[in-house]
Amino acid sequence: MATFTKVLINPARRQGRKYLTNPHMLHAAVMHGFPPDCDTSTERILWRLDERGHEHILYVVGPEKPTIDHIVEEAGWDVRPPQSADYDRMLSQLTKGQKWNFELVANPTHTIPVQGGKRGKVVAHSTAATQLEWLHRKAESMGVSFGTLENSSAQVVGKKTLDFHRSRPNGEKGNRVHLVTARFSGQLEVVDSDKLRATLIGGVGRAKGYGCGLLTLARG
Numbered sequence: 001m002a003t004f005t006k007v008l009i010n011p012a013r014r015q016g017r018k019y020l021t022n023p024h025m026l027h028a029a030v031m032h033g034f035p036p037d038c039d040t041s042t043e044r045i046l047w048r049l050d051e052r053g054h055e056h057i058l059y060v061v062g063p064e065k066p067t068i069d070h071i072v073e074e075a076g077w078d079v080r081p082p083q084s085a086d087y088d089r090m091l092s093q094l095t096k097g098q099k100w101n102f103e104l105v106a107n108p109t110h111t112i113p114v115q116g117g118k119r120g121k122v123v124a125h126s127t128a129a130t131q132l133e134w135l136h137r138k139a140e141s142m143g144v145s146f147g148t149l150e151n152s153s154a155q156v157v158g159k160k161t162l163d164f165h166r167s168r169p170n171g172e173k174g175n176r177v178h179l180v181t182a183r184f185s186g187q188l189e190v191v192d193s194d195k196l197r198a199t200l201i202g203g204v205g206r207a208k209g210y211g212c213g214l215l216t217l218a219r220g
Contacts, residue, residue, distance in 0.1 A: 002043055002087035002201055003065045007072060008080045009049070009056040016075035020049065020056060022164045023210035024177065029074075030058075033066035043201040046214040048105050061087060061201060061214060090217075091200060094193040100217040102154075104184045107207035108134035122206075124180035128156040131182040138204060142215070143195025144188040158183035162210075179210055187220060 010016040019026040030047045038045070043063035050057045060066060065084050072081060108131045111120035125131045136149050146154040162179040190196055203213030 001064060002091065003062055003084050004087040004090070005060040005062075005066055005068065005082055005084040007058040007060070007068060007076060007082045009058055009071075009075050010077055011056055013075050016056070019058075019071075019075050023162065023179070024164060026058070026211065027209050029071050030060055030066070030068065032070065033060070033068035034062055034064065039063055044203050044208060044213075046201075046203045046208060048211050048214040048216070050103075059214060059216065063201075087201070091197045094190055094196055096190050096193055098190045099187055099220055100190070101220050102184070102186065102188050102215060102217050104135075104204060104215045105181055105212055106135070106184065106205045107179060107210070107212040108182055109206055110134070125182075126180060128159070128182070131156050131159075132184075135184055139188075140191075141195065142199045142204060143190065143192035143197075144199075145191050146186065146188055152186070153188065154184050154186035156182050157185045177210070179207055179212075181207070181212055188217075 009019055011020055019029065026049070027047070031045065034045060040063060045060070045062045047058060047060045050059065058071070060068070066082075068082050072078065108125040109122050110125060112123055113120045125134050132152060132154065133149060135154055136146055136152065139146055146152050160181045160183075162177070162181065164177055200215055200217070204215055205213055207213070
């Protein structure tokens with residue numbers, strides 16, 4: 001059973017500040033909430049951080065209900081426990097032609113060819129225009145429409161460049177990670193409900209382990 005979970009992060013707590021600034025650390029905490037035999041072959045474990053006013057909200061989608069009380073104990077409020085809901089119910093309501101408000105944080109990238117037949121170099125799109133073009137190219141595989149690029153129902157509402165280090169098992173700093181993200185918001189129309197369901201539980205684009213790829217919908 002797919003689930004959707006919401007957790008409030010407290011930036012006044014030391015661990016809360018770490019989670020808000022280091023996606024690698026937060027990803028590890030999220031993954032610890034799922035058992036090692038959790039089946040992720042068709043449904044990914046996805047998460048995203050949102051800031052709404054003074055609230056910092058962690059959203060998690062996974063193939064089963066996570067046990068993430070440890071995040072609340074380390075970085076939340078005891079009086080605000082995690083809230084989980086059956087995501088399958090929402091997924092079953094999707095039909096062609098529906099219009100939904102949406103939000104997505106993604107890592108828009110493209111590949112630059114290199115000589116010698118080697119794998120191309122993956123480079124992030126850094127401007128709002130190219131990031132929006134990237135989203136429109138993804139629309140068909142997502143099972144949605146954002147209208148035309150010239151009159152798009154989506155927009156880039158935020159951009160971030162994150163620099164952080166992976167953590168090694170011994171606690172020392174690992175390799176440095178440079179990540180460019182874009183936050184998209186607007187309205188989409190359902191074109192293929194099966195593809196959209198797969199997108200909602202499988203994510204969009206790269207860097208899913210760093211808080212990218214989770215598409216959320218809300219009634220207009």
